[in-house]
Amino acid sequence: MSAKVRVRFAPSPTGPLHIGGVRTALYNYLFARQNGGEMIFRIEDTDTERFVPTAEEYIIESFKWLGITFDEGVSFGGEYGPYRQSDRREIYKKYVGELLASGHAYIAFDTPEELDAARAAQDNFQYDASTRMSMRNSLTLGEEETQRLMAEGTPYTVRFKVEPGEDIHINDIIRGDVVINSSVLDDKVLYKSTKELPTYHLANIVDDHLMKISHVIRGEEWLPSAPLHVLLYRAFGWEDTMPQFAHLPLLLKPTGNGKLSKRDGDKLGFPVFPLLWTDPATGNISRGYREDGYLPEAVLNFLALLGWNPGDDQEIMTMDEMIAKFDLKKCSKAGAKFDYVKGWWFNREYLLKRPAAEVAPQFVELLARQGVTATEEQAAAVFEMMKMKNIEYTDGQSGQTKKRNVSFIADLWPLCDFFFIAPARFDREDKFVRKNWTDHSAEDMRRLRDILAALPDFEVETQRAAVDAWVAETGVKPWNAWRVCLVGQGKGPDMHELAAFLGREETLRRMDFAIEQL
Ligand code: GLU
Numbered sequence: 247m248s249a250k251v252r253v254r255f256a257p258s259p260t261g262p263l264h265i266g267g268v269r270t271a272l273y274n275y276l277f278a279r280q281n282g283g284e285m286i287f288r289i290e291d292t293d294t295e296r297f298v299p300t301a302e303e304y305i306i307e308s309f310k311w312l313g314i315t316f317d318e319g320v321s322f323g324g325e326y327g328p329y330r331q332s333d334r335r336e337i338y339k340k341y342v343g344e345l346l347a348s349g350h351a352y353i354a355f356d357t358p359e360e361l362d363a364a365r366a367a368q369d370n371f372q373y374d375a376s377t378r379m380s381m382r383n384s385l386t387l388g389e390e391e392t393q394r395l396m397a398e399g400t401p402y403t404v405r406f407k408v409e410p411g412e413d414i415h416i417n418d419i420i421r422g423d424v425v426i427n428s429s430v431l432d433d434k435v436l437y438k439s440t441k442e443l444p445t446y447h448l449a450n451i452v453d454d455h456l457m458k459i460s461h462v463i464r465g466e467e468w469l470p471s472a473p474l475h476v477l478l479y480r481a482f483g484w485e486d487t488m489p490q491f492a493h494l495p496l497l498l499k500p501t502g503n504g505k506l507s508k509r510d511g512d513k514l515g516f517p518v519f520p521l522l523w524t525d526p527a528t529g530n531i532s533r534g535y536r537e538d539g540y541l542p543e544a545v546l547n548f549l550a551l552l553g554w555n556p557g558d559d560q561e562i563m564t565m566d567e568m569i570a571k572f573d574l575k576k577c578s579k580a581g582a583k584f585d586y587v588k589g590w591w592f593n594r595e596y597l598l599k600r601p602a603a604e605v606a607p608q609f610v611e612l613l614a615r616q617g618v619t620a621t622e623e624q625a626a627a628v629f630e631m632m633k634m635k636n637i638e639y640t641d642g643q644s645g646q647t648k649k650r651n652v653s654f655i656a657d658l659w660p661l662c663d664f665f666f667i668a669p670a671r672f673d674r675e676d677k678f679v680r681k682n683w684t685d686h687s688a689e690d691m692r693r694l695r696d697i698l699a700a701l702p703d704f705e706v707e708t709q710r711a712a713v714d715a716w717v718a719e720t721g722v723k724p725w726n727a728w729r730v731c732l733v734g735q736g737k738g739p740d741m742h743e744l745a746a747f748l749g750r751e752e753t754l755r756r757m758d759f760a761i762e763q764l
Contacts, residue, residue, distance in 0.1 A: 251283025252460045255316075256450065258290045259301035262523035262532065263308050265584075266465060266497045266506065269549040273494060274463045275314050276550070276572035286457055287319025289330040290450065292443045300526050308520040312542045313565075326457045331449045338444040341452050341482070342404050342437045350481035351436060353392055354383040354405050372432045375410040404437035406447075406474065406481075414473040419461075419492040419574045426473040434474055447471060451478040454489055462489045463574070466581075469493045492574045495553045496581040500643075506584045508532060514642035516586035520545070539608075539654035540589070544596040548589045552582040562595055587650075594653035598633060602626035609655050616659055618666040627747055628662050631739035635661050661737065665747060668756050669734030672763050678736030679764075682726035688761050691731060694724050695757045704750040706742045713742070731760035 255271040257263060278285040287309075291297055306321050318324025328334055345351035354373075356364075360382065365371040378385060383405070384392040396402065410429040418424050436448040444452075450471075454462065472491055479488045497506040500514060511518040511533070521534035535545050547563055556563075556571040563571070597605070609625040620628075636649045637657045652658060672679055697716055701708050717724065728741050732753065738744055745753045 250458070250460065251278060251281035252286065252458050253278050253283060253463055254286040254288050254319075254454070254457065254459050256288040256290050256453075256464075257301075257305055258293060258296070258446070259298055259305065260293065260296040261298050261301055261525075262519040262521070263301075263305045265518050265520065265535075265549070268308070268312065268520055268545075269497065269552060270463065270465055270494060271309065271314055272312075272546055272549055273554070273572070273574075273577075276569050277461065277463060277574060278317075279569045280572055283460070284317040285315075286324070286326070286459070287316040287322060287329065288453060288457070289320045289332075290446060291330060291332045292441075292446060292449050294332075294441060294443065298526065300524075304521065304523065311536050312520060312546060314546075331453065332443070334449070334453070335442055337456070338437070338449055338452060339442075342444065342448065345406070345436070345481055346404065348481065349407070351404050351406050352378075352384045352433075353396070353402050354381065354433075354435075355387070355395055355400055355402050356382050357401075373405065374408060374429075374432050378405075378407075378433060402439045403435045405433040406436050406478065408433055408474075408477065414476050416469075416472045416476060416491055418469075418472075419490055420495075420577045421469075421493060421579055424469070424472070428473065428477070431473060431477075447474055447478065451475055451482075455479070455482070455484050455487060458487070459489045461492060463492045463494065466493045466496050492577070495578050497552060498581040498583050500584050500586060502581075502583045505581075510584070511586075514586060516589065539656045540593050541596045541600070544593040545589075547596070548592040552584065553577050562592075590650060590653040594651050597653065597655070602629045605629050605655060609658065612655055612659060613666065616663070618663075620666060624665070624747070628665050629655075629658065631743055631747070632658055632661050637661060664733045664735075664738060665744070668752070668759070669732075672730065672734055672760065674764075676735060678726070679730050679734075682736075683730050683764050684727075687727040687730075688764065690722050690724050691727055691757055691761050693722070694728060695754055695761075698745070698750065698757075699754060701750075704746055704753075706740075706746045709742045709745060728757075730764070731757045 253274040255274050257267060275285055277283070289302055302320065309316070316322045318326065319329040342351065346353070364377070364381065368377075371377065373381065380386075387395070408428050408431045412428040413425050414428055416424040416426070434447055435445050437444045472493070476488070479485055498504065499506050499510050506518065508518050517533040517535050517538050519532055519534050520536060522537040523532045523534060524530070525532075543565070546565070547568070550563070550568050551561065554572065554577045556573070557576060603622070603626050606622040606626040606629065609629055610620055610622055613620045613625065633652055635652050637652060637660065638647050638649055640646070641648045652661070674680060693716070694713070697712050698709065701712055713724070716722070725741055726736070729736065729738060732738070732741070732744055732748065748756070
């Protein structure tokens, strides 16, 4: 292991970044920052069949939004580049050559058809020590024939020669000593002549070595590759600089039943990608955390606790606190349920922490999409009045209508349309209106109107003093009827605050209109 902590996030640009990948990057980031180390962004694009051109840019944009920064890598530069594997072909060729020369790898000419035939002929066929001598490769054909076929341009692959019967130990920071017997491994393809490109395994190991990676922190789905990676390090004679592994627990469906998928998000109503993603091939759109109105710091805090906890009860943590407390050894081995409702909670906590003036621009945009022109001051005032309210939503699992706290700026719109749009008609069938607009309501509202009209100013406290005095004197309870006038329904903030927001003119206008209509 190198002395300096150097970690990498190494996505394959095959589509949008999954939220599990974001968590992997976050844990790498926390670990690097905690140890004064470096974090590298490497693009593993050797699988040309699955390559998606817009993916790299999407991933970079995602981290920019989230505020996860890299020290080196694609788009960041650095001394160990190039950091895009498709730009490193010549480097890999050299190392493939080394493995061939040392006898740790061999050349195989089996065509896809021949491989299919072998699989058809033998259940659980695996290209390994038990079968390789019956296949068409340099071990069975001999040096001369191999050279001849290569000179003719016959397509070939390079396979790693796994010696059977050996226990391979993976010393994993989270999982401890993981032992796998080499007999279960196949002779993995490391290089394909047709593409002049290595496969993931070879490129990954060569790059981790050359880029002086000290710790490989990645998803559990890569654990099965680890034994081969250990063997590759050994074959190259790089044992001394082998990184330490940490395989993170899977993110599970909210029910805990299996791996989290995009389908779960679609069904239950949460994104599994950081940003909105448009599939370049199909034009299909997938929702993203950013566009759904999540705050980046809420997303990171939420993700940090999916698979790790600091061992105390603290849930809300700043980035600095997470960096200080993060501990790979405290990561769980068991998968972490993706509790998206908890994600809403985190977003609410961070939304409430934000000064109203910072929330305002986004709220103004949201209002504009609803056809309402509002100033930032107005938006900030409405946010302050309404942020502690509840909204109704349809639960994705049960289909039931449930209530939750305002957790997103977008939650505010259905709660606050009346701030900007006066009731155009009154629904006499509405329960609140029926109950609260009674025989004497029109008369009460006329009186209230006159009191408000006569005030020296329209500040909340001025209104309150005058109205309270009138209420004390007469016993009239004007609040709900007044709400009918200004809102048209049984919702909204404190009436004086609402009236002050609307201003005297608009308040009186709405009252006159209601008196006339009702
Ligand atoms: N390219 C792999 C991925 O897409 C990297 C796995 C690793 O970190 O070794 O996640």
